[in-house]
Amino acid sequence: METKEINYSFIKVGDHLTDEQAMALAIHVAKAGAPYVSPNPLVGCTILNSENKLVSTGYHQKYGEAHAEINAINGLSADQLANTKIFVTLEPCAHEGKTGSCAKKLIQFKIKKLIFGLVDPNPLVAGQGAEILRQAGIEAVEYQGSLKNDLEDLCEVFLKNFREKKTFVAMKVASSLDGQIALSTGESQWITTPESREYVHELRSWYDAIIVGSNTIEVDNPSLNIRHPSIQKETKLIILDPESKLSGKIFKFQDLHKPENVHILKFKDLNDVMNQLWALNIKSVFIEGGAYTYSSFLKVGLVDRLHLFMNTSVIGAGNGLSWTKGFGIEALADKKSLKNTKIRTFGSDLYVTGRF
């Protein structure tokens, strides 16, 4: 399990990188696009010269704009690109879409080798981008190193959308070390540190919409908008309100979100919710509570990723609210384990994230 993030801010053009470091850097730079690329995947690119020195990086910054490879080669001369190795987290696109084909652009230069992290998930076009490079005499190979799981993580929303035609579901929880998210009195502000809460605003921007249950709106009256110094984005808000409890009442979110960005859903069951989200063209959601909503999604196995912020304190289940109150398993063999788990700290809080 990774317990410390590499400090990429120390890496500069001209630094010598290994292939693994080059791919790690491509993954890292890609993440800066998270608030703006949907429904496209996050993609990053790193270019090394013949001496394995860093020439440039690029990433897909915004839906409809240039892809990662193009941003990485922009501004470089044909001479600078000659004999380079290009690392890209996803196979270059073969087809002309909103922008031109990246594969066709790359073959205009005397690149030595292309290393792509994942094959295009579309079986109809998988391998075609790489094939365009091979036809042009450029070696093009799929990456087979230790970062395969991190590449899948980077691309997880796009892969889920493409493979299953379903909305990706992330869940954020802010608890104590003993799994409590509030007191039985409803008091829940605040369990985690300001540093954690700032990062939550960044996480909100990574997903197409926030989901909360109507009970959380009634009890906490939260803002649920994105308040972050370097991110400009209005997020969509989905409120699960099967019994129309909120109808006719006044809440804070109504002032902070444009009406067209708010969807108050009535539904039969969570599969119905998933169908409605997909029909609304929402590619990813970020569940923010409460305990009933968390437990309901866990129960039907619909959660793809957990973002768990834990304050290093104990609240006690005796007068608390457990975030998994309504979820249970019959045998320990059925516990829901995280994969490719990462840990960070925010102030004195612990942050754990992984894919179920």
Place this chain on the structure above:
Amino acid sequence: METKEINYSFIKVGDHLTDEQAMALAIHVAKAGAPYVSPNPLVGCTILNSENKLVSTGYHQKYGEAHAEINAINGLSADQLANTKIFVTLEPCAHEGKTGSCAKKLIQFKIKKLIFGLVDPNPLVAGQGAEILRQAGIEAVEYQGSLKNDLEDLCEVFLKNFREKKTFVAMKVASSLDGQIALSTGESQWITTPESREYVHELRSWYDAIIVGSNTIEVDNPSLNIRHPSIQKETKLIILDPESKLSGKIFKFQDLHKPENVHILKFKDLNDVMNQLWALNIKSVFIEGGAYTYSSFLKVGLVDRLHLFMNTSVIGAGNGLSWTKGFGIEALADKKSLKNTKIRTFGSDLYVTGRF
């Protein structure tokens, strides 16, 4: 919060160390004595020469045997000790006890400076060890760097014993990310990884006795001995059995512990338990469950340190057992926060420890 341990195995004699690194190394080497020094404190010592190069280390290995400073200087010539800086985690002893006075031993050499981590907690002798060195013309100063909390942690059992005349109470919990330690069926083996469980055997050896509630004995029938490749120690076992539920029944612990090492306590309340432990000359205990025992100790504020092993999985409170089931607070301001928290990983588990 510290998320990664320094790998001290890379440090060798002759390496250049800063003062902070020298004290950190003294703290590190001291821990090897944890199974064997009680009721003495853990103490470590590092010696640097006039060029700040590591000359030697030493630690208090076993109760009744040589102190850390003596082990560090043993085998060194007067020439090697001339002009050195000696870092020791606790002020050298002034008095003659089981072994000679360390302060009086040190002044036989032309040491340049002594830096001690903590003043002797006994107000009647505090500063006397340092004074013996000063009288002999050796500079002797209390350490004032960033490791003060780590020095207090190292010495925590001894400090508690000395300052409060009370047994130090550590609590070990093995839970899921949502605070569950078992299913409601009683199934609890195993939630954490084999790597975590091996470390628990090491932790058991750090304390004078293990405590469990009688319910845990009845439900889990645990061995509760120390099974670790490099530790030879028989631990004491305290079973809290106020209603004599265990009387006349057969359990695994009876085969694995000598009768004189097992105490089945009847008691009025937990203060009575603490008085009985102190009367039994038990300086530190390691609570291993179950939920009722954990909660009871939390409720009366008797827990000094938490050792929390969390498997990166979700079990669900819906059919689980929360380790803080019987503990609750009235307001979030009363949550019990950890201080000087440290994080490690064991296999895919997360380990969090800190002082309340």
